[in-house]
Amino acid sequence: MDAEKKAAVELLIKKNILVSPELLSKIEKIGMKGIQELENNPAMLQEALQEQAEKTPSxxxxxxxxxxxxKRDCKDFVDYFNARYNAIEKILASRPEMKNTTTVGRLKLSKGRNISLIGAIMEKQTTKKGNILLKIEDPTGIANVLVNKNKRTAYETATDSVHDEIIGITGMSNGDIIFANNILLPEIPxxxxxxxxxxxxxxxxxxxxxxxxxxxxxxxxxxxxxxxxxxxxxxxxxxxxxxxxxxxxxxxxxxxxxxxxxxxxxxxxxxxxxxxxxxxxxxxxxxxxxxxxxxxxxxxxxxxxxxxxxxxxxxxxxxxxxxxxxxxxxxxxxxxxxxxxxxxxxxxxxxxxxxxxxxxxxxxxxxxxxxxxxxxxxxxxxxxxxxxxxxxxxxxxxxxxxxxxxxxxxxxxxxxxxxxxxxxxxxxxxxxxxxxxxxxxxxxxxxxxxxxxxxxxxxxxxxxxxxxxxxxxxx
Ligand SMILES: [Fe+2]
Ligand SMILES: [Fe+2]
Structure with missing residues (x-):
């Protein structure tokens, strides 16, 4: 490779331009003068970069x-479920509706108040009256959540819910049971x-x-x-x-x-x-x-x-x-x-x-x-x-x-x-x-x-x- 071509290639590499065979043959045609022009002409350089990006999949x-x-042991399962729980809890906790969430362990303290809670669904059943009863678990315990069929949005979300999914609940706690107003999914923005x-x-x-x-x-x-x-x-x-x-x-x-x-x-x-x-x-x-x-x-x-x-x-x-x-x-x-x-x-x-x-x-x-x-x-x-x-x-x-x-x-x-x-x-x-x-x-x-x-x-x-x-x- 002659010195002029080598200098041109070095310049292109410095500019992050891939030196393709097509570009090499162009260099031969335009020579170093043309390359320098490329360097001093931002529009032309941009065009060269664009052309390269369009041709080159990345x-x-x-x-x-x-x-x-x-070999996996019990600890791997615990770590795995914790990793999942923590990652999804973090997403849920960032929802504006889930400010000041409480835990199952502290529910008794929130008797008669509106609360929000995050937990994984352990069980789901339909009551005789056609409402949905969810058993929710968080790291501090297990709680019952009643979703009344008249709360349409919450009821539809509960109907579609599956075991183990991690949800947010807002509602009224009577100490033993939470009457859900809404059920929140982690969602994507x-x-x-x-x-x-x-x-x-x-x-x-x-x-x-x-x-x-x-x-x-x-x-x-x-x-x-x-x-x-x-x-x-x-x-x-x-x-x-x-x-x-x-x-x-x-x-x-x-x-x-x-x-x-x-x-x-x-x-x-x-x-x-x-x-x-x-x-x-x-x-x-x-x-x-x-x-x-x-x-x-x-x-x-x-x-x-x-x-x-x-x-x-x-x-x-x-x-x-x-x-x-x-x-x-x-x-x-x-x-x-x-x-x-x-x-x-x-x-x-x-x-x-x-x-x-x-x-x-x-x-x-x-x-x-x-x-x-x-x-x-x-x-x-x-x-x-x-x-x-x-x-x-x-x-x-x-x-x-x-x-x-x-x-x-x-x-x-x-x-x-x-x-x-x-x-x-x-x-x-x-x-x-x-x-x-x-x-x-x-x-x-x-x-x-x-x-x-x-x-x-x-x-x-x-x-x-x-x-x-x-x-x-x-x-
Ligand atoms: Fe298949
Ligand atoms: Fe398949």
Whole structure:
């Protein structure tokens, strides 16, 4: 490299400008004089930076669980529940309605007064008169809370409440029982709709189930053709060109021995071969597009959450892909982050806990169930936890609880229910990805209606969402 070119490259590095092959050839053309001009001309420099940021995807893994496995004991469970309780209590205590909260231990002192209290729901029952009686626990004891059916808002919240969730209560205490006026959820604040200053799209896949006889190879090939810009309308091809990030929310293979007699439904019965095939497919996604990939309950690892990222022999074919970013389930990823823009935060979670909420939350069950993945996501955001009921998923206890939604994401992306939904709640985009597997006999028995071969896409500059279809609804 001649001295002039070397000086120019050093200058660009100093300015945090990535020296791409395209830029190197430009340097050759314009020479050092042109580079100096770039330095002395802020508008031109800004343009160069903008051009670079638009072309260069940036993936920052803000949180991916990576704890080494160890033997857990009773203390880990206590620490885990305390970590969850303290984190959610802190969020609740910051609500203006929850000023001057008391504790269960001090209730007797508040007889006949309006109080506010924070606690976890231990039991819930409907009384003969149709009211709801909640048994609430905080670190100082257990209290009974009566929610009268005539207090509509409190009653509706109590009806939807699940065991173990941590709530705030305002009401009148008679020393033994609290008559609730209102029930408060930790909630998320209204979130500013953050738009990237750079052109680019993120797309959301999930539940490929490679290895299953029902893997939808034809629609997936159609998807691969689209992402390579060889099929679709001019508008669709343009969108494909602008895709910078491909998120995959788990269940990437069908796995082996996941449910009884699964082998009868497998095309590929060797788990190594399933991941090899999956990698062959994902290799066909252009390397310029970054693939952020998390495991799900069909993947070959423990199903207790958080599930660590793909690592180890079995996943080698995947890990060899140059554009892959393996993350845990759940994980927080920031995309499009530059020195000038904080980036867009994505919370990626497979969604194993979702089945519980479809079955147990009345407002979800009666307004669409599995068809309304967005309602499940809203329910979890309001509770600031990915599995507020302990029995809704399996978990690994530790001194933190990574399933607590400590930070409010810009995009909350999930899978698992094999149906796609795009919605938004208080400025957070909610995405339930579709799947690439036709209806299995198991789903047939449960009455599930998968909605395969759909790809939700988000324009990061406008935050507009679109769902692309690569198959027919009958698949
Ligand atoms: Fe799945
Ligand atoms: Fe799943």
């Amino acid at each position: 993936v920052h893994i803000a949180f991916s669980y990576n704890e080494t496995p160890k 209204i979130h500013e709709l953050k738009k990237s200053p750079y052109e680019g799209h993120a797309i959301f896949l999930s539940d490929l189930h490679v290895g299953s006889k029902k893997f939808l190879s034809e629609p997936f090939t159609k998807f691969l053709k689209w992402i390579n810009g060889t099929t679709g309308s001019p508008e669709q091809r343009d969108l494909a060109k602008k895709v910078k990030y491909v998120f995959i929310a788990g269940d990437i293979v069908d796995g082996v021995g996941i449910y009884p007699n699964q082998e009868e439904e497998l095309e590929i019965t060797d788990i190594y071969e399933q991941y090899k095939r999956c990698a062959e497919l994902l290799r066909q996604i252009p390397v310029s597009k970054k693939i952020i990939i998390a495991p799900g309950n069909h993947d070959s690892m423990r199903i207790s959450e958080p599930q660590p990222s793909f690592q180890g022999d079995i996943f080698q074919p995947l890990l060899k892909l140059p554009n892959i970013y393996p993350v845990s389930n759940p994980a927080y990823i920031t995309i499009d982050k530059t020195p000038d823009f904080p980036g867009i935060d994505v919370l990626l979670y497979h969604g194993y806990s979702f089945d519980y909420y479809v079955a147990n939350v009345e407002s979800i069950r009666t307004t669409g169930g599995y068809d309304r993945g967005d309602l499940i996501m809203k329910f979890l955001l309001q509770r600031r936890h990915l599995a507020p009921a302990h029995s809704s998923t399996l978990y690994i206890p530790g001194d933190t609880d990574p399933l607590t939604i400590t930070r409010v994401p810009d995009i909350f992306a999930t899978g698992h229910i094999h149906r796609s939904a795009v919605s938004s709640y208080k400025g957070v985009t909610l995405i339930s990805s579709s799947c690439w597997q036709g209806k299995t006999s198991f789903q047939e028995r449960l009455g599930h209606k998968p909605q395969p071969a759909r790809v939700p896409t988000i324009n990061l500059k406008t935050r507009e969402a679109k769902v692309l279809k690569f198959g027919t609804d009958e698949e």
